[in-house]
Amino acid sequence: MPIIGVDASRALRARRTGTERYALEILRHLLALPTATEYHWRLYVDAPLPTPDFFALSTPAGNSNLGALTKDVIHLPQRRLWTHRALGSAIHAHPPDLLFVPAHVIPFGLTYLRTLLRPSSGNRYGQGTAKQPHTVVTIHDLGYHWFPAAHSWFQRIYLPISTRWNAAVATHVITPSTFTAVDLQQRYGTPPHKISVIYEAPSAIGEQSTTRPDRVTPDMVAQIKARHGLPQRYALYVGTLQPRKNLHRLLNAYAKLVHTQEIDWHLVLAGAAGQQSAALHALAHALGVAERVHCLGYVSDAALAALYCGAHLFTFPSLFEGFGLPVLEAQSYGVPVMSANNSSLPEIAGDAALLVDPTDVDAIADAMLQLSKDEALRQQLIERGYANTRRFSWEKAARETLAVFEKVLGRSE
Secondary structure, eight states, X not given: OOEEEEEOTGGGOSSOOHHHHHHHHHHHHHHHSGXXXXXXEEEEESSOOSSTTTTSOSSXXXXXXXXXXXXXXXXXXXXXXXXXXXXXXXXXXXOOSEEEESSSOOOHHHXXXXXXXXXXXXXXXXXXXXXXXXXXXXXXOOHHHHOGGGSOHHHHHHHHHHHHHHHHHSSEEEESSHHHHHHHHHHHOOOGGGEEEOOOOOTTOSTTOTTOGGGOOHHHHHHHHHHHTOOSOXXXXXXXXXXXXXXXXXXXXXXXXXXXXXXXXXXXXXXXXXXXXXXXXXXXXXXXXXXXXXXXXXXXXXXXXXXXXXXXXXXXXXXXXXXXXXXHHHHHTTOOEEEESSXXXXXXXXXSSEEEXXXXXXXXXXXXXXXXXXXXXXXXXXXXXXXXXXXXXXXXXXXXHHHHHHHHTTOOO
């Protein structure tokens, strides 16, 4: 029985942003596939599991496969450079047949030895060795190239070297969008046959989810509004408060509407504090809209579902995204979406969003005003949004990911 090792450390994060959510959802859905029982799953974690069934899907019956799976969870003590030291050492000691890394970084020692030991011949996916497993890595984006100023000096040095290295030495690479796949090909020369584009999905979609739109009640929406002092109508943004999210222009666009139009809706920013938090608070005060802008910080999945369901419109003027999961989440909850027209966003949003130039404050303001007042446009985008989200599901992503594993392991035609 082939052993598939998974770096599951990101999946255990209590506060999940896009990468951590991907790690958790793809692993849960991989383990739920009927053919998952054909493999031995070895999950490497840097903390104890919160519950024994943590990786089961959220259904009353649980994951019917979980008890039947051959699996083990290896808890490696948390320490600096965990991926390269703890995980790398564990894999060298007891190598799986394939190692799946959901977030960019294969252990350095492993990749170095793989480069030395990789044979010159083999199938198009590479050939494993007696001591080194095949490696499949998901590279979500190359944002550090597009916005170096949004990264620390260490990240500006480490990330380009690390990502180029991992794209080169991995047996196969997964990206969440064609945009990121092309970026890898153009910047690092990664051959197209070595990359698989596998879309992510909004977590609310699917019969398994406890935060599906039809399970969010009016009382839940009323409670979240009361808890945060929100008005009946608000525009919602979801994501970390950082420079590449372009929130300073969003605030300027909103202030323009407040001072020139009679709008009764507020602006809600839901996401973890980042590099721009203090500056955004100061800007809101300077623009005279501080009482109408609500920075909620990181919110739970249940609270986020209620926020989406209560939103009048969703705004996402980001300057760069490798996928743009919040756009799909908003569409799945029936919220009309305004999105930036750059990077992967047109690919993911489809024809179900009002796309704007995110560097144009007037365009952002005009789009938000149009979405708030044009009822025909709102309904059109809501209906298209529901249709667009049907292109994406975690079950589909898991099936396609396992198909990559099978090809890498030589178990498919």
